[in-house]
Amino acid sequence: MTNGEERHPAQRPPPMAFADVPRLELDQLLTQLVDRAQDVLATQGRLRGLLAANRMVGSDLTVPAVLRHIVESSCELVRARYGALAVWAPDGALLEFVHHGLDPQTVAAIGTLPAGRGLLGRLPGAAAPVRLDDVTSDPRFTGFPAHHPRMTSFLGVPLSVRGEVFGTLYLADAEAGRFTAEDEELVLSLAAAAGVTVENARLLEQARRRETWLQASMEITRQLLADEGEEPLEVIARRARAVADADSVTVVLPTPTGDRLMVEVATGARADDLTGYAYPLDGTLARVTFASGQPVLVGDASDGPHHIHLSDFLDVGPVMVLPLTGTQRPRGALVIGRLRGRARFDEVDLAMATTFANHAAIALELADARDDRQRVALLEDRDRIARDLHDHVIQRLFAAGLTLQSVGTDERIERVVGDIDETIRQIRTSIFQLRGPLGPRSAGVRSRVLDVVAGVRPALGFDPRVAFHGPVDAAVPEEVVTDVLAVVREALTNTARHADAAHAALTLTASGGELVIDVVDDGIGIGTTDRRSGLDNLRARAEQRGGTLILEPADSGGRPGREGTHLRWTTPLR
Helix, strand or coil, X not given: CCCCCCCCHHHCCCCCCCCHHHHHHHHHHHHHHXXXXXXXXXXXXXXXXXXXXXXXXXXXXXXXXXXXXXXXXXXXXXXXXXXXXXXXXXXXXXXXXXXXXXXXXXXXXXXXXXXXXXXXXXXXXXXXXXXXXXXXXXXXXXXCCCCCCCCCCEEEEEEEECCEEEEEEEEEEECCCCCCHHHHHHHHHHHHHHHHHHHHHXXXXXXXXHHHHHHHHHHHHHHHHCCCCCCHHHHHHHHHHHXXXXXXXXXXXXXXXXXXXXXXEEXXXXXXXXXXXXXXXXXXXXXXXXXXXXXXXXXXXXXCCCECHHHHCCCEEEEEEEEEECCCCEEEEEEEEEECCCCCCCHHHHXXXXXXXXXXXXXXXXXXXXXXXXXXXXXXXXXXXXXXXXXXXXXXXXXXXXXXXXHCCCHHHHHHHHXXXXXXXXXXXXXXHHHCCCCCCCCCHHHHHHHHHHHHHHHHCCCCEEEEECCHHHHXXXXXXXXXXXXXXXHHHHHHHHHCCCCEEEEEEEECCEEEEEEEECCCCCCCCCCCHHHHHHHHHHHHCCCEEEEEECCCCCCCCCCCEEEEEEEECC
């Protein structure tokens, strides 16, 4: 104050009050700079995480490993507790599902993998990501399955290659409580790189699979054209199962009647039960392939109207049915199946398996042609032997018998003459056996019966003894021949399937206006069984013609501890 007045302290301005204003602005600026630097460092760290994730995704070019790396890297990149990746088929069906964050006990308790319903079912094919703070509030959410952990925040990002969506990446429960737009951008960037990696891995896997199928085809060709080795159909089934990574493979062939199929060869699960299994052709996928000549791919054996015989023994899901097409008609079908829950076969699998089946069918045709040449050579030898037996041996025996008869009527001479007559009959049967199955088909009953016996022989595992008595060819009318062939086939087939026999004898006798068919084996005996449809058919055939069917233990008994079986079928000859 002027004039020596002293100013009151309360009226004195605070020291440096105006100087504090720039300091506050500087502190704020420094704080902002520090925050931005931290943001830059965080962004740099996330970018480094993105690069590390891309390196991890591309570190292994096998498809399962790539899919697993994508899920794990995505969870680590955005700090998500749970992650999953679904690969979809073109029709929207789930092909593969890889998850992260769930312990094995929880996975076992949940059980069945997602089937593509609810929110997960709406995302396949979507080109835009889906980000939710609470998945349970979305109208597309249909609830968690039993034992499934509760999840809140959710991020779904499509995986695509060249604009085509093939899968969806799911992330849940962000560590920060919610997924941000930055998280979405990072995962989209990772998904773009991952899509290319998955495509490359698939192309590499397909190339390897094609190489494996081609190697299997070449092995089959070499095996079928070799003189020795496994049966052709067994080679086909075994190699198809190994290459297709299947649980069961069967080769089914039409039966002689053409209205049923029989599993000729089976490998894999329940192979022993499947081998020899017969079922009607109508209503099966095999019939579809026979009619169209094209293979059939099924995602689930329980879907659709057609019967798949594997389902009668196994809980199969994915199935491929491939025709084995010959030059004139379908030879059979190759049926490849996996158990339910395993990965589905795709179009690439079907194309490669079809090529394999075509090679196998061609190789079978070549093997048959080789067998035909061998049969022709054998036929020439058999025909020569048959002529010699007929023109020389039988004539000499017949002359010897006449000479003995002219000597006298001694009992011993008559017995020798009887033995000579029996020998002549056996030689004549041997001549028909030599000429029948391999020679040109004759209209005679003997020849056709021998053809049936030759057809059943592989199932029996041994050659049954066959004998004919009386004028079988002349006495049996043509309308009875069908029944005769059916009886012989059914009787010998029953022996092959149920008797466990080591020997069997078939005798056809035409005498006194009656035809008698006797089939005797040394197997386990008649026993008790519910499968009587075949015997009922034989009885019906006999009774329709006024004949009989008798089934009883064999008179001679079987092997030690086995009574054997004697089947006798009769019909009048008018």
